[in-house]
Amino acid sequence: MPEGPELHLASCYINTVCAGLIFSGKVEKSEVSKNPEVPFESDAYVISAVSRGKEVKLTLMPLKGQSQNGPQQPMDVVFRFGMSGSFKFTPEAELPKHAHLRFYTKESPRRALCFVDFRRFGRWEVDGTWQLDRGPCVMLEYEKFRENVLKNLSDKAFNKPICEALLNQKFFNGIGNYLRAEILYRLKIPPFEKARTVLEALQHPKQSPGLTLSKKVKLKRENPDLLELCHVVPMEVVRMGGKGYGPEHSDDSAAFEAWLQCYYVPGMRSLRDGNGRTIWFQGEPGPMAPKGEKSRKKSSRKGQITNRVKLCLEQHKLSDRKKEASEEVTKPAAKRRPKSSSCQEKGVTRSGRKKGKELVPGAEHGKAAEAREPSTRPRRKAAASQEPPAREAPAAAAKRRVPARRSAGTAAAATRSRRVKAE
DNA sequence: CGTCCACGTCTAC
DNA sequence: TAGACCTGGACGG
Numbered sequence: 180m181p182e183g184p185e186l187h188l189a190s191c192y193i194n195t196v197c198a199g200l201i202f203s204g205k206v207e208k209s210e211v212s213k214n215p216e217v218p219f220e221s222d223a224y225v226i227s228a229v230s231r232g233k234e235v236k237l238t239l240m241p242l243k244g245q246s247q248n249g250p251q252q253p254m255d256v257v258f259r260f261g262m263s264g265s266f267k268f269t270p271e272a273e274l275p276k277h278a279h280l281r282f283y284t285k286e287s288p289r290r291a292l293c294f295v296d297f298r299r300f301g302r303w304e305v306d307g308t309w310q311l312d313r314g315p316c317v318m319l320e321y322e323k324f325r326e327n328v329l330k331n332l333s334d335k336a337f338n339k340p341i342c343e344a345l346l347n348q349k350f351f352n353g354i355g356n357y358l359r360a361e362i363l364y365r366l367k368i369p370p371f372e373k374a375r376t377v378l379e380a381l382q383h384p385k386q387s388p389g390l391t392l393s394k395k396v397k398l399k400r401e402n403p404d405l406l407e408l409c410h411v412v413p414m415e416v417v418r419m420g421g422k423g424y425g426p427e428h429s430d431d432s433a434a435f436e437a438w439l440q441c442y443y444v445p446g447m448r449s450l451r452d453g454n455g456r457t458i459w460f461q462g463e464p465g466p467m468a469p470k471g472e473k474s475r476k477k478s479s480r481k482g483q484i485t486n487r488v489k490l491c492l493e494q495h496k497l498s499d500r501k502k503e504a505s506e507e508v509t510k511p512a513a514k515r516r517p518k519s520s521s522c523q524e525k526g527v528t529r530s531g532r533k534k535g536k537e538l539v540p541g542a543e544h545g546k547a548a549e550a551r552e553p554s555t556r557p558r559r560k561a562a563a564s565q566e567p568p569a570r571e572a573p574a575a576a577a578k579r580r581v582p583a584r585r586s587a588g589t590a591a592a593a594t595r596s597r598r599v600k601a602e
Numbered sequence: 603c604g605t606c607c608a609c610g611t612c613t614a615c
Numbered sequence: 616t617a618g619a620c621c622t623g624g625a626c627g628g
Binding site: 300348 | 609
């Protein structure tokens with residue numbers, strides 16, 4: 180769920196499903212969550228939500244005249260979704276797995292508004308306020324957002340490549356990994372061009388004397404600049420409705436995937452940025468691109484999928500980094516993960532990667548020795564322009580991985596039905 | 603079964 | 616600038 184559009188759609192979802200509903204009692208937190216208990220209790224209260232960038236604020240409002248034992252004051256709880264947070268409203272008998280915070284209705288078979296977050300990177304704050312160092316919302320406070328960027332271009336945040344600056348929530352509250360790729364792709368801005376260089380050009384927009392006002396307006400609308408796209412692109416996702424980028428398979432998620440033009444799209448290139456995050460793009464990486472990095476272009480998608488069902492099934496498919504084309508096969512690669520420990524619920528030793536830098540240990544020989552291969556998502560329209568160098572190794576290496584989702588109908592149904600138990 | 607990857611922050615060295 | 620923090624799907628062996 181987690182970029183600006185998903186948070187905003189979550190707030191809309193909450194307001195829709197909770198409209199006219201009365202909640203009652205205490206707020207329950209799962210045992211496993213390390214987030215704070217929410218000390219709110221009321222015989223009758225209503226819930227509403229608002230979003231700002233990558234945060235959602237829930238307001239719990241007691242109904243007047245319902246407080247016999249000490250008037251409970253209204254309470255705000257601010258949520259950040261981490262990598263997997265979302266809200267879901269379900270019957271109490273069908274609580275989703277990983278429902279870490281639950282608000283119950285006053286009706287008889289109760290229902291519950293749940294904050295669901297399987298990875299538990301999400302956070303909430305009791306009596307919370309918008310995080311202080313996050314900037315204006317790119318979707319709902321566009322003018323303030325734009326001014327906050329253009330008036331602070333001397334900030335060192337803009338010394339970074341534009342693709343990294345776009346993830347800085349102090350200036351781009353709401354932009355995340357798929358949005359930065361989609362936004363830069365629309366203008367074909369090299370992701371590793373210096374942010375300040377790209378943004379300074381927007382301070383003094385070139386005039387077009389001679390044009391009528393309406394012509395100028397039209398021109399502007401048809402040629403949005405980078406900051407306008409930081410508003411428009413996420414708004415496109417909001418207007419699609421549904422849940423945006425989420426794990427549930429549905430017509431909505433299929434529409435979302437069809438909407439993506441760059442992120443995880445076959446034919447696009449990808450690199451790890453300075454923070455180890457994958458940036459998807461087309462064309463040149465730009466002057467500040469990490470050197471000796473592994474680029475991975477994709478490979479052409481071979482078997483085109485023609486079957487509709489397959490398209491739905493398809494989804495993502497990631498690919499694998501190391502490519503066998505180079506003879507890299509033998510090297511295990513030196514990255515290893517520090518397995519910390521922890522995990523009371525089971526002894527898990529998880530992993531996670533970090534920087535893509537040394538992916539291919541010895542391989543620095545010139546060209547990109549590897550090929551990752553992205554995925555296969557809905558078919559893009561005829562991929563007309565490919566990039567220059569698709570000249571990867573022969574067709575070799577092209578394995579795709581398919582992240583999540585399974586069949587549309589069945590998956591959704593299956594997911595819905597099971598999931599009764601909570602942690 | 604082990605490795606890699608994922609829509610994001612946080613905080614310690 | 617690294618880890619930490621988590622679960623789980625897709626792959627490879």
